[in-house]
Amino acid sequence: MNYLRLFGVYFRVSVLSELAYRVNFFVQLFQSLVELGTALLGLAVVFSYTNTLGGWRPDEVLALVGVYFIVGGMIGLVIQPGMGKLIESVRDGTLDFTLAKPEDAQLLVSIQRVEIWKLIDIVLGFGVLATALVRLGETVGGWEVLSFVVMLLTGAVIIYSFWLILATLSFWFVRVENILEIFQSVYEAGRWPISLYPGWMRFALTFIIPIAFVTTVPAEALTGRLSAETLLGAVLLAALLFAISRVLWRIGLRQYSGASA
Amino acid sequence: MRGLAALYVQQFKTTFASMVQYRASLVIWMISHVLEPLVYLIVWSTVSYTGGGSVGDYTTREFAAYFIVLMLVNHVSYTWIMYEFEYRVREGTFSVTLLKPVHPIHSDIADNISSKLITLPLMVLIALGLAAAFHPLLAPPMWAVVAAIPVLILAFMVRFLLEWTLAQSAFWTTRVTAINQIYFVLVLFLSGQIAPLTLFPAPVQLVAAILPFRWMIGFPVELLLGRLSPVQALTGIGAQVVWLAIGFALFRIVWRAGVRVYSAVGA
Secondary structure, eight states: OHHHHHHHHHHHHHHHHHGGGTHHHHHHHHHHHHHHHHHHHHHHHHHTSOSOBTTBOHHHHHHHHHHHHHHHHHIIIIIHHHHHHHHHHHHHSTHHHHHTSSSOHHHHHHHSOOOGGGHHHHHHHHHHHHHHHHHHGGGOOHHHHHHHHHHHHHHHHHHHHHHHHHHHGGGTSSOOHHHHHHHHHHHGGGGSOGGGSOHHHHHIIIIISOOTTTTHHHHHHHTTOOOHHHHHHHHHHHHHHHHHHHHHHHHHHHHOOOSOO | OHHHHHHHHHHHHHHHHHHHHTHHHHHHHHHHHHHHHHHHHHHHHHHHHHTTSEETTEEHHHHHHHHHHHHHHHHHHOOOHHHHHHHHHHHTTHHHHHHSSSOHHHHHHHHHHHHHHHHHHHHHHHHHHHHHHHOOOOOOOHHHHHHHHHHHHHHHHHHHHHHHHHHGGGGTOSOHHHHHHHHHHHHHHHTTSSSOGGGSOHHHHHHHHHSSHHHHTHHHHHHHTTOSOHHHHHHHHHHHHHHHHHHHHHHHHHHHHHHHHHHHHHO
């Protein structure tokens, strides 16, 4: 509960500081709309030539695009800004201030920066998802919705742990921003069903950069094509990655000497 | 003229040194450049496979050829000047550039060409790897391969001039990201990066033929795939020359006005 309250505080501070730059809202809205428009137009072009893409119907891929935007929004909202700041503060030594605070430092670095306008992506994503669901109609039942919510949360944990693990590497190798950049460009591949890709890419997108679990799997859950094994596997992977990230974070902190010390 | 040649040589050395230093950024740059065409290659191959082996006038193996060649053509004509310019103006480093006795576009051209020459071997290697994985069907006639040399040079020049000119919008507004994004979307659809332009409805093809984007990317690709007749190739070169002239005129006009605005802000 305390964690939620802390997140609330950080969120409020971000809102207050961002409200001074309200034009940014329209800039972000504009950019998100253009990005969404691009994605939808791309789908329209592809589906003008086919009515199934690797076994996925148009509205199912539409749902996937919705998930892609929701997760992308979550990453842009807290994960990416926080981890970027973490790497920066390990380099210049300002992590000292975070460590001096009487709360869990991992939590603090994870929520320290909130890019509130990225909420737009999340809202748009849910809008797209809702549209897709209405059009899919009869096939979405209670089980699908439930497993979707679970998979979305699982995906969020996976992606958070993955980013934290990468960012924690900065305790050993100071300049790691580049790895995070690679993630951003690879994430685009998650806009299409992972099953389209050839084996080696599917492997890389599942186990090396776990994007499959973040976009395709939740969309599969919603469209009722998720097997129990995948569901279980995703939950286990999330737990495993989270544990690894926690352990690495602890070991990494011991490595940290502080630039000012 | 000799001074300019010396400048290009020097810029090449500088860029080479910094490229060797920042290998990681090179890798990132390559990943995004390979991944996008690769994703569309796979998407269209899937569509083609489902549709019985072809979509429109492209077979599965021709799609593979299209997107692999597109990756290489995009590598030739790509510029990152729009990001660079925004940074320069925002951070004020452009003031130093302006003090130099040559036009700043020269060092940008030299920088662009040299960093591409450095990455070219790796790009070709990736292309060969993709060719082994996707079995592209690529058999262009000899004349098309020869014609592709001037066409690629023209494509590079048109794209460089236009993007350099557009990058100068940073002189007027600090919100260039929005402008850049619009530009990239237009390029994405109307240059043939999402799909070969012949797969688009006729009105879109007409717009693409009038605007410059197709001539920077899609046209060289189609030429190298051997899909164009000599007359079409000549018409395309004509369009490239026209856009080069327009680009040059715009570049002159915008540059004069832009530098004035910049000095007014910086003073």
